[in-house]
Amino acid sequence: xxxxxxxxxxxxxxxxxxxxxxxxxxxxxxxxxxxxxxxxxxxxxxxxxxxxxxxxxxxxxxxxxxxxxxxxxxxxxxxxxxxxxxxxxxxxxxxxxxxxxxxxxxxxxxxxxxxxxxxxxxxxxxxxxxxxxxxxxxxxxxxxxxxxxxxxxxxxxxxxxxxxxxxxxxxxxxxxxxxxxxxxxxxxxxxxxxxxxxxxxxxxx
Numbered sequence: 001x002x003x004x005x006x007x008x009x010x011x012x013x014x015x016x017x018x019x020x021x022x023x024x025x026x027x028x029x030x031x032x033x034x035x036x037x038x039x040x041x042x043x044x045x046x047x048x049x050x051x052x053x054x055x056x057x058x059x060x061x062x063x064x065x066x067x068x069x070x071x072x073x074x075x076x077x078x079x080x081x082x083x084x085x086x087x088x089x090x091x092x093x094x095x096x097x098x099x100x101x102x103x104x105x106x107x108x109x110x111x112x113x114x115x116x117x118x119x120x121x122x123x124x125x126x127x128x129x130x131x132x133x134x135x136x137x138x139x140x141x142x143x144x145x146x147x148x149x150x151x152x153x154x155x156x157x158x159x160x161x162x163x164x165x166x167x168x169x170x171x172x173x174x175x176x177x178x179x180x181x182x183x184x185x186x187x188x189x190x191x192x193x194x195x196x197x198x199x200x201x202x203x204x205x
Contacts, residue, residue: 017125022195023077030076031086034069035093041065042099055153057163060145064175066091066108067140070116071133071180076187076198080117080125083136087113104151108144115143116176128198134177141165141172 046062053059073086091109099105119139123132145168149161156164184198193199 031089034090038094039097060168064171067176071176075184083116084113111143111147112140116140133181137172137177141169144168
């Protein structure tokens with residue numbers, strides 16, 4: 001009989017799935033903080049930096065910031081639903097500040113959060129390293145790209161739509177995945193995540 005205290009490091013133990021009060025509070029704080037960031041980004045930054053790429057397949061390359069909450073929320077809380085909840089809350093908060101996209105911002109949050117959430121679910125909520133982060137960022141990018149080509153750019157031809165989705169995936173991998181992972185590592189280094197496994201370990205995929 002194997003010793004139950006011996007844990008195979010290549011097969012992370014199944015984490016507890018029940019949300020604690022601190023999980024809800026921290027995910028909510030992250031969602032609101034990102035929502036306020038989105039409001040500033042949407043109304044003051046995006047109109048300026050996106051102008052040269054407006055209505056081109058390269059536009060999503062500048063949109064990776066919108067995918068950050070899903071990856072960061074999941075990496076911090078490490079519970080089913082964290083990616084979806086944090087992204088949706090951020091989108092909802094930003095919507096109340098007003099934007100050129102109106103209520104569609106809410107649906108963007110739904111699909112982007114779901115895109116990242118499905119990746120963490122496919123990894124059985126056991127992988128939280130850089131590999132998982134970039135995959136989740138890419139998943140959020142797929143969701144963003146597909147949704148926006150349907151809603152905002154239905155007149156794009158197939159090659160343009162494919163390029164648009166590819167740009168969304170790239171920014172999801174680099175900004176939401178890579179930078180999101182670095183942000184969580186930085187937060188963990190300060191000790192503010194001591195109540196979370198993310199504050200104690202940085203397991204790689």
